[in-house]
Amino acid sequence: MELYLDTADVTAVKRLAPIFPIKGVTTNPSIIVKSGKPIFDVLLALQDIIGPDGQLFAQTIGNNAKDMIKESEKLRSKIPSIVTKIPVTPEGLIAIKELTKQGVPTLGTAVYGAGQGLLAALAGAKYIAPYVNRIDAQSGSGIDVVNELQTLLDLHAPSSMILAASFRTPRQALDCLLSGCKSITLPIDVAELFLADPAVEAAIDKFEDDWVKAYGTLSF
Numbered sequence: 001m002e003l004y005l006d007t008a009d010v011t012a013v014k015r016l017a018p019i020f021p022i023k024g025v026t027t028n029p030s031i032i033v034k035s036g037k038p039i040f041d042v043l044l045a046l047q048d049i050i051g052p053d054g055q056l057f058a059q060t061i062g063n064n065a066k067d068m069i070k071e072s073e074k075l076r077s078k079i080p081s082i083v084t085k086i087p088v089t090p091e092g093l094i095a096i097k098e099l100t101k102q103g104v105p106t107l108g109t110a111v112y113g114a115g116q117g118l119l120a121a122l123a124g125a126k127y128i129a130p131y132v133n134r135i136d137a138q139s140g141s142g143i144d145v146v147n148e149l150q151t152l153l154d155l156h157a158p159s160s161m162i163l164a165a166s167f168r169t170p171r172q173a174l175d176c177l178l179s180g181c182k183s184i185t186l187p188i189d190v191a192e193l194f195l196a197d198p199a200v201e202a203a204i205d206k207f208e209d210d211w212v213k214a215y216g217t218l219s220f
């Protein structure tokens with residue numbers, strides 16, 4: 001499977017990249033804005049941290065196919081390996097089809113329904129990003145959308161893969177992975193929650209206490 005961090009916080013990625021077995025980093029316009037830096041400064045810094053084998057994703061902001069394609073070209077002129085995220089709107093589908101024709105990898109984003117995700121896959125998007133928590137927050141079921149979409153991709157568009165996004169809890173992410181989803185992107189706080197069980201700290205404190213009491217030093 002592939003694990004990504006969904007952030008443009010360069011300091012956090014620097015801290016977590018050596019710890020988490022990540023494949024790369026995903027961003028979106030709101031995440032870039034939050035970084036407070038110009039887009040290409042952030043993207044280049046992120047690519048630098050994840051290295052040449054790390055996969056970076058960045059999203060277009062224009063709301064018509066022509067601008068999306070232009071922005072994708074701009075992104076790729078600075079970072080040739082980047083995957084362009086394109087919102088799955090009517091214009092987005094035109095852009096995905098054209099970029100696919102040119103051999104440019106895309107991710108169909110802002111996916112709230114399995115049918116919408118399937119259209120992006122049929123248009124040629126390599127990755128499809130259903131927004132699990134945002135669907136849940138609308139009283140839908142993010143996991144149901146992921147499951148339906150996975151079945152549709154298996155049946156009709158096997159070259160596309162789900163990169164599930166928008167998580168608020170580790171439980172949502174685990175449910176996605178348990179249902180067979182091969183790729184997820186986690187915000188920093190959710191990723192950190194995977195290692196935040198206080199019982200783990202308590203267990204390690206006890207090992208250390210026992211050891212130091214017996215041997216006087218924390219090594220052997």
Ligand code: E4P
Pocket residue numbers: 006026027028109110129131133134165166167185187
């Ligand atoms: C993914 O494509 C999006 O960038 C992101 O995961 C949206 O998630 P949010 O609901 O945490 O903003």
